[in-house]
Amino acid sequence: MHHHFTEEQSMIRELARRIAEEKIEPVREQSDREGTFPWDIVKELAQTDLFRVFIPIQYEGMVEEGLGITNMCLVTEELSRVCGGIALAFAGTGLGSFPIILFGSQEQKEKYLPAIASGEKLAAFGLTEPDAGSDAGAIKTTAIKQDDHYILNGTKVFITNGEVADIYTILALTNPEKGARGASMFIVEKGTPGFEFGKKEDKMGIRASVTAELIFNDCKVPAENLLGREGAGFLMAMKTFDISRPGVAAQALGIARGAFEEALKYAHQRHQFGKTIISNQGIQWMLADMATGIEASRALIYQVADMIDKGETKNIGHLSAMAKMFASDIAMKVTTDAVQIFGGYGYMKEYPVEKMMRDAKITQIYEGTNQIQRNIIGTYLAKMAGKLARERE
Numbered sequence: 065m066h067h068h069f070t071e072e073q074s075m076i077r078e079l080a081r082r083i084a085e086e087k088i089e090p091v092r093e094q095s096d097r098e099g100t101f102p103w104d105i106v107k108e109l110a111q112t113d114l115f116r117v118f119i120p121i122q123y124e125g126m127v128e129e130g131l132g133i134t135n136m137c138l139v140t141e142e143l144s145r146v147c148g149g150i151a152l153a154f155a156g157t158g159l160g161s162f163p164i165i166l167f168g169s170q171e172q173k174e175k176y177l178p179a180i181a182s183g184e185k186l187a188a189f190g191l192t193e194p195d196a197g198s199d200a201g202a203i204k205t206t207a208i209k210q211d212d213h214y215i216l217n218g219t220k221v222f223i224t225n226g227e228v229a230d231i232y233t234i235l236a237l238t239n240p241e242k243g244a245r246g247a248s249m250f251i252v253e254k255g256t257p258g259f260e261f262g263k264k265e266d267k268m269g270i271r272a273s274v275t276a277e278l279i280f281n282d283c284k285v286p287a288e289n290l291l292g293r294e295g296a297g298f299l300m301a302m303k304t305f306d307i308s309r310p311g312v313a314a315q316a317l318g319i320a321r322g323a324f325e326e327a328l329k330y331a332h333q334r335h336q337f338g339k340t341i342i343s344n345q346g347i348q349w350m351l352a353d354m355a356t357g358i359e360a361s362r363a364l365i366y367q368v369a370d371m372i373d374k375g376e377t378k379n380i381g382h383l384s385a386m387a388k389m390f391a392s393d394i395a396m397k398v399t400t401d402a403v404q405i406f407g408g409y410g411y412m413k414e415y416p417v418e419k420m421m422r423d424a425k426i427t428q429i430y431e432g433t434n435q436i437q438r439n440i441i442g443t444y445l446a447k448m449a450g451k452l453a454r455e456r457e
């Protein structure tokens with residue numbers, strides 16, 4: 065099935081696919097095994113201008129109007145089809161940049177976005193803390209104003225692109241008594257005194273992506289690095305997720321496609337009982353379910369991405385949550401079934417499907433677990449039901 069992508073979007077997709085096949089595929093196994101960050105691929109993405117696809121044209125990006133979520137998803141999907149971990153260097157930079165794109169002042173955008181667009185600097189987004197994961201409002205990191213600075217203290221955990229990024233968008237409490245309503249968002253540059261990196265995680269999957277702890281110890285951030293206004297940080301973080309979750313969905317879609325293609329090829333090659341395994345209806349049914357899930361994910365993701373790009377930013381949260389939840393559940397199922405179709409060989413590291421299954425799992429967890437996505441969708445539905453009931457009265 066084909067969506068109606070513009071000529072530019074189709075070119076972006078083709079370019080990302082070529083880089084994935086020519087540059088990422090030869091290194092993915094080693095990157096996964098050794099957990100090495102793909103600096104060479106980052107350089108390649110920078111040289112081919114792919115970091116520009118989600119940055120507005122005024123700041124040396126490519127997006128002429130609205131947001132570049134479709135572009136972002138196309139690149140993430142194609143890179144993830146080959147390696148969901150390496151793709152995250154790109155997608156994590158998108159996540160870290162979105163608060164600046166959405167809420168930054170012109171000065172902040174001029175200062176930070178061109179270096180992200182050129183790929184010279186990567187970005188990261190820091191919200192999660194040891195005691196604040198799903199309950200994001202429970203963060204404890206503080207940012208207390210002192211003259212023309214804020215002093216940050218606290219620890220962020222599990223931060224994608226931690227240490228490799230130069231630009232961090234960080235949620236911290238400027239008014240700790242108010243809890244989530246006292247949260248604000250800041251841009252913090254690597255190298256700021258008092259900003260250090262802690263534990264680097266050893267992960268099940270997406271091993272080519274760096275996940276690290278950020279430690280703020282009397283870290284002095286200039287007051288002009290506050291994004292928007294004090295107290296609006298929690299809302300900004302939620303609005304960021306509304307536009308970033310289709311990207312996680314696209315990562316899941318790419319991983320699922322990669323696994324499906326491998327399984328289809330293998331089912332056609334592998335002989336048992338004197339015939340190819342694909343000639344068994346049991347295998348065909350598995351492949352049929354996999355293909356259907358992939359097509360449905362794709363339709364949902366690009367519909368939501370297109371709505372966001374065209375300016376629909378209200379009432380989008382539940383749709384983004386649906387895309388993320390659905391595509392990641394499908395990716396988990398498709399990759400698990402791909403391993404099944406490979407039989408014992410699927411369990412071995414010699415073939416890529418076991419890695420794809422490990423990589424798929426994270427898409428059900430980060431940017432809000434799928435339980436939290438169901439909460440978002442459920443809350444929206446309950447609100448709508450109340451509204452309809454009031455209208456009927």
Ligand SMILES: Cc1cc2nc3c(=O)[nH]c(=O)nc-3n(C[C@H](O)[C@H](O)[C@H](O)COP(=O)(O)OP(=O)(O)OC[C@H]3O[C@@H](n4cnc5c(N)ncnc54)[C@H](O)[C@@H]3O)c2cc1C
Pocket residue numbers: 156188189190191192196197198199221222223224225267275426429430431432433434435436439
């Ligand atoms: C590899 C990786 C990369 C990450 N990258 C980033 C990043 O770049 N930036 C960032 O800020 N964070 C990042 N995270 C953090 C991620 O978003 C959180 O791990 C996630 O939101 C879940 O939080 P938690 O791990 O504390 O789990 P918990 O919140 O402790 O949840 C544990 C379990 O309880 C369930 N649960 C919790 N509350 C409810 C509820 N109300 N209803 C039903 N079930 C519930 C959850 O679904 C889950 O199954 C990353 C995490 C990982 C693993």
